[in-house]
Amino acid sequence: MNTTVSSTYARVLSPLKVGRHEMRNRIIMGSMHTKLECKPDPIAAQLAFYVERARGGVALIVTGGFSPNAEGVLDDQGPRLDDPEEAQALRPICDAVHHEGALICAQLLHAGRYAKIAGCVAPSPIRAPINRHIPREMTDSDILRTISQFAEAAANAQAAGFDGVEIMGSEGYLINEFTVTHTNKREDAWGGSAENRHRFPVEVVRAVRQRCGPDLLIIYRISAADLIEGGAPADEIAALARKVEAAGADIINTGIGWHEARVPTIAYPVPRGAWRKAAARVRAAVSIPVVASNRISTADMAEDILESGDADLISMARPMLADPFFVNKIREGRVDEINTCIACNQACLDYIFSGRTVSCLVNPRAGRESELRDTPAEVRKKIAVVGGGAAGMATAAEAARLGHAVMLFEATQALGGQLTLARAVPGKSEFDDTLRYFRRQMDKHGVELHLGQRATAEDLGGFDHVVVATGVSPRIPHLPGIDHPKVATYAEILSGARVAGKTVAIMGAGGIGFDVAEFLVTPAAEANGSEAFFDTWGVDGNFSAPGALKADPQAPVGGTRKVVMLQRKTSKPGDGLGVSTGWILRNALRKYGVEMLGGVSYERIDDEGLHIVIDDRRQVIAADTIVLCTGQESNRALHAVLVERGIPAAVVGGAKEAAELDALRAIDEGIRLAQSL
Structure with a gap:
């Protein structure tokens, strides 16, 4: 690591002692639902996924959520940690992550009223707007049993080799449901006053610490801004954070928004870093490290948040789908090579919501680490790519990375194709990073660019293979x-x-x-500024009001x-x-x-x-x-001419199928084609 990199990202790359563990830097891979546990060989799939991120340099990995019991699963296929033998099956994952120098924590998540099962439970029998099932109100014995089951699940994780657990207390899941009046209408010792509503999460943390001892790293994920009516005000959040610290937590992570909230929290319309001050409020309340999360996707923003004192650690979930080697690239002075998350949600959340395995629009390898190879081609070929849009750039960059000699022809003077149109849309300037990434990859791997040249069949006769990525025209x-x-x-x-x-x-x-x-x-201001975003969506940018919502949100304006x-x-x-x-x-x-x-x-x-x-x-x-x-019309006339002349050719992206402006399909097709050459 050179001194310039060390000084520019000194905070990001600095180690941190937490509990009895040493973190090698300040970047955590945050928890996310992956559905990898539903693959034919779930352990192998999860191992490949997590190991690639550990090898990429993150300090700590938090897994997707494991329920502590049968009532708390997200759906019928949801993973659990209540069986010691099933937990032991996860040991190879822990061992492999440790071999790469990272820590790993299992997230304990009880879905509460969000569980898509008939037997779901909650503090009060109030149906969630995003679930058809009405939850059963938990009895006192249910609550005590569940606290014990959290502790047992943590012990199972510890025995399987996990360094710690993250107790999921945000995003509207069971623990969060206990903490706010929106979902907790109880009149017993578990409801009513803030002290009573906080009792459940505090007892869970205390039980885990007592059961597992001082060696287990305990992260508590607190809801730093519920973004719902009847949500917690700042003083209650701070009070809960202090109680959780006293009960034995080593780190407090911050979650933003319930899944039913009518405020976007992680999609591209949300400005980068919009929620950092919510984490700063929590940090001011406690003495243990606090994690900032949500819409932090660049090295510069991570460094700025840490340097400002808004947080001690940065959680990145989807950015680790986009680029598993995010931290290594910072350390090696290759920040311009980071494949940045564009917060599109298309292949991560949208896939999960439709029951598919997680992946990533800008990195199709994510979640498919065993499908897409990372080794050079056995035979170097001379490849022509015609068209410099998403599909063409992805094909060219990947083919060159695998060792082929690649020449890209683009009829205009600029790369990007339909991405250059998409990036004009408010919030979609995120595509600038995608363009920067592919340009850098093509430059690094020696793609020969011919801009302003409309390739003809006569230009393409001497290539081993031609890829037609000539895109679409408006219908x-x-x-x-x-x-x-x-x-x-x-x-x-x-x-x-x-x-x-x-x-x-x-x-x-x-x-x-x-x-x-x-x-x-x-x-224009709304497209880029946090203040305008907060005004439009009725968010209290000071994060002090109940639920962090304005009492009198701005009325709709023309x-x-x-x-x-x-x-x-x-x-x-x-x-x-x-x-x-x-x-x-x-x-x-x-x-x-x-x-x-x-x-x-x-x-x-x-x-x-x-x-x-x-x-x-x-x-x-x-x-x-x-x-x-x-609609659009495919521009594929060149492909027909090439086929007629017997020139080996394939077609990808919009030229293959003109359905919307589908960068997800275009990039995936381009990379898969390059791998098949």
């Missing part, structure tokens, strides 16, 4: 007046080639339509334009958006007065505007600008 529907001057494509609007008027009709309400609407109505979104389908506009981000986009646009209409038939466009039929009634949308978000 132009057949409609009278479609060539009217007020009509623009989404590409023209997002690229800045055309400026929309004050009244806009958007034809198409898929992902691109929503992106365009957000681009048109969201003020945007800078009047925007109407239309679609032919009769379903609710936005139905096809991501599970974890769709509600954010719909709510954000409503705040700016965007109207959304379904079941529309388009008749024509003229000087009056867009003529439509809806509910058997004709009407005119008197728009200054009509934006076409009516």
